[in-house]
Amino acid sequence: MSILEVSGLKKSFGSTMVLCDISFDLDEGETLSVIGSSGSGKTTMLRCLNFLEFADGGRILLRGQPFYDSDDPLDRTPGVISRKITHIGLVFQSFNLFPQYTALENVCLAPRINRAKETGYDEGKIISEGKALLEQMGLEDRMNHYPHQLSGGQKQRVAIARAMAMHPDILCFDEPTSALDPELTGEVLKVIRSLASRKTTMIIVTHEMAFARDVSDKVIFMDGGRIVEQGRPEDVIENPKNERTIQFLANYSNG
Ligand SMILES: Nc1ncnc2c1ncn2[C@@H]1O[C@H](COP(=O)(O)OP(=O)(O)OP(=O)(O)O)[C@@H](O)[C@H]1O
Ligand SMILES: [Mg+2]
Numbered sequence: 001m002s003i004l005e006v007s008g009l010k011k012s013f014g015s016t017m018v019l020c021d022i023s024f025d026l027d028e029g030e031t032l033s034v035i036g037s038s039g040s041g042k043t044t045m046l047r048c049l050n051f052l053e054f055a056d057g058g059r060i061l062l063r064g065q066p067f068y069d070s071d072d073p074l075d076r077t078p079g080v081i082s083r084k085i086t087h088i089g090l091v092f093q094s095f096n097l098f099p100q101y102t103a104l105e106n107v108c109l110a111p112r113i114n115r116a117k118e119t120g121y122d123e124g125k126i127i128s129e130g131k132a133l134l135e136q137m138g139l140e141d142r143m144n145h146y147p148h149q150l151s152g153g154q155k156q157r158v159a160i161a162r163a164m165a166m167h168p169d170i171l172c173f174d175e176p177t178s179a180l181d182p183e184l185t186g187e188v189l190k191v192i193r194s195l196a197s198r199k200t201t202m203i204i205v206t207h208e209m210a211f212a213r214d215v216s217d218k219v220i221f222m223d224g225g226r227i228v229e230q231g232r233p234e235d236v237i238e239n240p241k242n243e244r245t246i247q248f249l250a251n252y253s254n255g
C-alpha cells in the first residue's frame with residue numbers, strides 16, 4: 001500500500017524554478033534513495049515534505065489521505081502544520097543537535113513538548129523510550145554525554161534516535177554521512193541498513209551509490225529540478241537509460 005503519493009510538486013525561489021513537477025509513490029516499509037548532482041533540488045524536495053518550505057504546486061497524500069495541497073491556504077497555517085509535521089522525520093547532514101542538552105535530553109525533548117498537554121503525560125515512559133532508542137543506535141554508554149563530547153558518527157546516531165522518537169511514518173535523511181570521515185560513515189550506514197531491514201519507511205538523499213544500490217527498493221535520479229529516471233536500483237544505478245543519469249553515474253565512478 002502507498003504510504004506517500006507525491007504528485008506534480010513544484011517550487012520556485014523568486015523566478016528560479018528548483019522543483020518542476022516532482023511525482024513519485026512510496027510503499028510502506030520501502031526505502032527510497034534520491035541521487036543527483038549538486039543543485040538538482042534534492043534538499044528542497046525533502047524540505048517541502050517536512051514543511052520547512054511550502055511547495056507552490058502539487059499535492060501530497062499520506063496513507064491515502066490529503067496531507068498537503070498547494071491550492072489550499074489552510075495547509076500553510078501553523079495550526080495545521082503542527083499537527084502534520086510529526087508524521088515525517090528529518091535527519092540533517094550536519095546533525096543539528098542542541099549543544100546544551102545531553103544525548104538523552106536531545107532525544108526526549110520533542111516527545112516532552114509534544115505530549116506535555118496530553119492527559120496521562122508520563123515522563124518515565126518518555127525517558128525509557130529515549131534510552132531504548134539510543135541503545136538501538138549502539139549508544140548505551142553515551143546517553144549522558146553532550147554533543148561536544150561525541151564523535152560525528154555518534155552525533156548523527158543521536159540525531160537519528162531523536163527523529164525516531166516522534167514515531168514518524170516516514171524517516172528522511174539528507175546526506176546523512178557527507179559530513180563524516182570515512183571510518184565514521186560506516187557506523188551510520190550500518191544503523192540505516194538495520195532500519196531498512198526492519199522495514200522502516202525511509203527517503204534517503206545520498207551520494208553513497210553502493211549503499212543506495214544495496215539498501216533501496218527504489219531510486220530517483222534528479223536533474224535540474226526534475227525526476228529524469230526512477231525505478232529499481234538495479235535499473236537506475238546499474239543500467240541507467242537516461243543520458244543524464246549515465247553521465248552522472250560515470251562522473252561519479254571516476255571520482
Ligand atoms: N532558500 C533558497 N533561496 C533561493 N534559492 C534556493 C534556496 N534553497 C535552495 N535554493 C536553490 O535551489 C536549487 C536546489 O537546491 P537544493 O539545495 O535543493 O539542491 P541539492 O540537490 O540538495 O544540492 P546539494 O547536492 O548540493 O545538496 C539550487 O540552485 C539552490 O541554489
Ligand atoms: Mg542538498
